[in-house]
Amino acid sequence: MIHKNRGSHKAGRLIVRLIHAASWVTLGFLATGCTQNSMERHTAQELDVPMHEVCLGPYLVEVPAALGRDARQLDAGGDATFYFGQDENLTKLDVTVSDVASEEAYAAAVDQRAARLATQEHFTASVPMLVDRQRIDRHLQMIQSYASIDTTMALRIELHALRGRSHVVLAETAFSEDAIDAVKARLLAFQGSLEAQHDAGTATGGYCIGDIRVGLRGDEEEGEFVYSGQVKGVPVTLRFDINTFGQPPEEPSLIRRGEANLEGLGVKPRRLRAGRVLVAGDPGEEWLGTFVEDGRRLHGFYAENTVQRAVPTAPRVLVRLTTGREEDPGGAPQMDDATAVALWDRIVPTIRRQAAAP
Structure with a gap:
């Protein structure tokens, strides 16, 4: 290993x-x-x-x-993952970045993601995997889905953001209903650290994924x-x-x-x-x-x-x-x-x- x-x-x-x-x-x-x-x-x-x-x-x-x-697929985990805390206090943030040609292309990509989850059926509950979708503004949307086909206890929450010509997805799992609001708040706070950059040589600090600089660092990465x-x-x-x-x-x-x-x-x-x-x-x-x-x-x-x-x-x-x-x-x-x-x-x-x- x-x-x-x-x-x-x-x-x-x-x-x-x-x-x-x-x-x-x-x-x-x-x-x-x-x-x-x-x-x-x-x-x-x-x-x-x-x-x-x-x-x-x-x-x-x-x-x-x-x-x-080559950007990672959303269901395959992030291009990068940031870990915060330890043991029972551990949280994990996945970040995926893909190129988009325009604002319309970003909106279409979010629509496609929501549609795919809506057509997937939860194995035990016999309901769509998509739980909720929220349009915060034209450059920011939140999608909630069941994290697993075997349980409805955990929700996967994705925040889709447009930065420059990059479609950025921040994703975290809430393992109980009580944790959902805290996860949403963290994702909204994290998206404030995203910055588009078009010249790699100007990067100073932070963590780069494609044309995006993530201005946060985890305890482990x-x-x-x-x-x-x-x-x-x-x-x-x-x-x-x-x-x-x-x-x-x-x-x-x-x-x-x-x-x-x-x-x-x-x-x-x-x-x-x-x-x-x-x-x-x-x-x-x-x-x-x-x-x-x-x-x-x-x-x-x-x-x-x-x-x-x-x-x-x-x-x-x-x-x-x-x-x-x-x-x-x-x-x-x-x-x-x-x-x-x-x-x-x-x-x-x-x-x-x-x-x-x-």
């Missing part, structure tokens, strides 16, 4: 699917080899790929301009940021997992975890490079490998810092880059190893903390 995530972990996949896995748990299957490099580092000048700067969580990073951000598209005609996915969950001192490093798991699976991918690396300014490890299946060359590159006592200003960071798709035919465009490594070396060194707020 990579970290003590409060949510459930996704199951691991076999090797061809491994490099596309979306969970920190699966990472352990992918790291292998010793700390000696089998491929020299490429300089940034060796790869002619347009880049642009994005802000994600507390960091700035340069990513290929051809990659766009986690976020997943995914960028996907094509680079030189080849599908590329870039993921950043950031969290502040603590790790036990005996937790094996990225490379050691992978060695044990791959040996158990009997898998022998080709290791391109493995060893120490700085990740967001902190010491860490990387593993770069290639997988060949039925004539398809797929890459899976990973880097993780080794922060033991993570805090919002110094969280744990995992970066993953994959090229190609398992379902592509054997003759589909593929990225050669040198280009993939050069692309990786254009991205990872640029991860840096935002400037401190004045």
